[in-house]
Amino acid sequence: GDSVTQMEGPVTLSEEAFLTINCTYTATGYPSLFWYVQYPGEGLQLLLKATKADDKGSNKGFEATYRKETTSFHLEKGSVQVSDSAVYFCALRTNTGFQKLVFGTGTRLLVSP
Amino acid sequence: DTEVTQTPKHLVMGMTNKKSLKCEQHMGHRAMYWYKQKAKKPPELMFVYSYEKLSINESVPSRFSPECPNSSLLNLHLHALQPEDSALYLCASSQGRAVEAFFGQGTRLTVV
Numbered sequence: 165g166d167s168v169t170q171m172e173g174p175v176t177l178s179e180e181a182f183l184t185i186n187c188t189y190t191a192t193g194y195p196s197l198f199w200y201v202q203y204p205g206e207g208l209q210l211l212l213k214a215t216k217a218d219d220k221g222s223n224k225g226f227e228a229t230y231r232k233e234t235t236s237f238h239l240e241k242g243s244v245q246v247s248d249s250a251v252y253f254c255a256l257r258t259n260t261g262f263q264k265l266v267f268g269t270g271t272r273l274l275v276s277p
Numbered sequence: 278d279t280e281v282t283q284t285p286k287h288l289v290m291g292m293t294n295k296k297s298l299k300c301e302q303h304m305g306h307r308a309m310y311w312y313k314q315k316a317k318k319p320p321e322l323m324f325v326y327s328y329e330k331l332s333i334n335e336s337v338p339s340r341f342s343p344e345c346p347n348s349s350l351l352n353l354h355l356h357a358l359q360p361e362d363s364a365l366y367l368c369a370s371s372q373g374r375a376v377e378a379f380f381g382q383g384t385r386l387t388v389v
Contacts, residue, residue: 208369
């Protein structure tokens with residue numbers, strides 16, 4: 165079945181460091197890919213998306229590129245802030261069948277001043 | 278406006294109580310969802326409504342009963358819950374099933 169694999173956390177960084185959170189997927193067909201962010205005690209917010217191969221999603225300094233050849237959608241940010249501390253979920257939605265949203269296990273990011 | 282509103286934000290209920298969670302969106306989305314999220318886990322899909330009809334039930338126990346009174350509202354009726362049902366319940370909506378979903382802030386449910 166369809167699945168998403170994310171790197172284990174927590175990822176601990178100092179402010180202004182470069183961030184990469186790895187995400188790979190397994191899916192039939194050509195899924196749409198998403199990154200959601202969840203701040204403590206809150207719901208999920210859509211951070212960025214990509215709907216086809218080579219698309220780059222970007223928002224608030226975060227970027228991710230849909231790589232079909234490596235089935236990856238890694239999240240990057242050039243300079244993290246303390247306020248970026250949150251849990252990040254990679255997710256896919258397939259274009260076939262019930263088109264359910266499938267989440268990875270989440271990666272906690274902790275940014276210290 | 279990409280807002281999905283859930284009420285209440287927090288709910289404590291006994292195992293013999295009946296309560297309801299409410300979700301509202303005014304984005305004209307025709308698909309609405311209930312998810313359950315336990316601590317340090319990703320959200321798990323419970324139900325999907327498409328055009329106000331239940332299209333997916335992920336084998337959820339009958340003590341959870343969803344209802345979609347109209348295209349803007351989604352309810353989750355709770356009855357005879359167990360302590361292990363304590364979790365964050367998230368509502369989401371999307372334009373269709375093939376695009377991104379927008380989530381509410383969730384209801385933190387504690388069953389005592």
